[in-house]
Amino acid sequence: MTATLLNGNETRNALFEDLKARVAALPVPVGLATVLVGDDPGSHSYVKGKHRACEKVGIKSIRRDLPEATTQEELEAVIDELNANPEVTAYIVQLPLPKHLDAGPILERIDPAKDGDGLHPVNLGKLVLGIEAPLPATPRGIVELLRRYDVPLAGANVTVVGRGVTVGRPIGLLLTRRSENATVTLCHTGTKDLAAEVRRADIVIAGAGSAGLITKDMVKPGAAVIDVGITRTEAGLVGDVAPDVREVAGWLAPIPGGAGPMTVAMLLTNTVEAAERAHAAV
Numbered sequence: 001m002t003a004t005l006l007n008g009n010e011t012r013n014a015l016f017e018d019l020k021a022r023v024a025a026l027p028v029p030v031g032l033a034t035v036l037v038g039d040d041p042g043s044h045s046y047v048k049g050k051h052r053a054c055e056k057v058g059i060k061s062i063r064r065d066l067p068e069a070t071t072q073e074e075l076e077a078v079i080d081e082l083n084a085n086p087e088v089t090a091y092i093v094q095l096p097l098p099k100h101l102d103a104g105p106i107l108e109r110i111d112p113a114k115d116g117d118g119l120h121p122v123n124l125g126k127l128v129l130g131i132e133a134p135l136p137a138t139p140r141g142i143v144e145l146l147r148r149y150d151v152p153l154a155g156a157n158v159t160v161v162g163r164g165v166t167v168g169r170p171i172g173l174l175l176t177r178r179s180e181n182a183t184v185t186l187c188h189t190g191t192k193d194l195a196a197e198v199r200r201a202d203i204v205i206a207g208a209g210s211a212g213l214i215t216k217d218m219v220k221p222g223a224a225v226i227d228v229g230i231t232r233t234e235a236g237l238v239g240d241v242a243p244d245v246r247e248v249a250g251w252l253a254p255i256p257g258g259a260g261p262m263t264v265a266m267l268l269t270n271t272v273e274a275a276e277r278a279h280a281a282v
């Protein structure tokens with residue numbers, strides 16, 4: 001028995017079709033901007049993917065590519081410009097920023113209504129409170145992927161590995177909403193017995209960024225396993241989930257082709273929803 005593939009590429013394509021129709025139905029143009037500082041090859045490749053996605057959906061894409069030597073003040077001025085720019089429905093600042101820049105004040109400066117990532121402090125606060133707002137893109141993509149494949153969520157025991165702000169911290173907030181009703185355990189480097197926590201999970205979400213951390217012996221037969229821990233090596237992308245896990249898992253969202261494409265789909269979904277909200281408000 002080998003795991004059913006949770007196909008993020010196919011699911012993204014289906015979501016793009018839906019978004020394309022929603023963009024076409026809006027009386028106003030929709031625009032997504034990216035801010036990229038420096039020349040990290042990984043970041044360049046991700047940003048390129050986001051612009052390619054915009055093209056497919058009919059969203060105007062706007063790029064602000066800045067040199068490595070950009071100062072905090074210069075970057076803040078770009079944020080202010082994008083906040084004020086009526087062509088920009090939503091945008092993201094590609095992370096990580098170069099070491100001399102302080103990401104916190106930059107991310108807080110983004111207009112929360114234009115937050116493509118759903119990671120602005122105000123929007124994370126709204127998620128805690130259950131108030132509608134842009135949702136964290138990767139967690140939202142994971143929940144959507146599980147739903148599309150009918151992986152049971154209500155009452156499921158979910159073990160999340162990794163407490164990062166983009167995945168591990170917020171995904172529990174999504175999965176424990178009444179509409180999802182899962183029970184969530186958050187594991188991290190201080191967890192006493194990681195193998196035991198993973199072994200009792202119906203769903204494992206691995207976003208620690210530690211290549212091959214989740215091994216076959218740790219996974220309950222039939223469990224759904226979502227790999228979100230990208231490590232770039234000479235040989236290519238490696239996930240947190242060891243390749244032979246597919247022999248025991250019931251479902252597997254791999255790297256590549258799982259949560260990554262879903263993140264891009266949800267960035268665009270947040271953008272279209274921001275346009276729909278802005279339109280409804282006038």
Ligand SMILES: Nc1nc(=O)c2c([nH]1)NC[C@@H]1CN(c3ccc(C(=O)N[C@@H](CCC(=O)O)C(=O)O)cc3)C=[N+]21
Pocket residue numbers: 045046049092093094095096117137230237255256257258259260261262263264
């Ligand atoms: N402000 C910000 N927002 C982000 O959403 C953000 C970020 N910064 N910094 C970096 C991470 C990483 N990330 C990915 C998006 C898509 C794929 C993706 O589509 N991956 C393909 C493979 C792409 C490839 O081959 O490079 C896949 O998994 O199939 C992966 C990773 C978004 N991030």
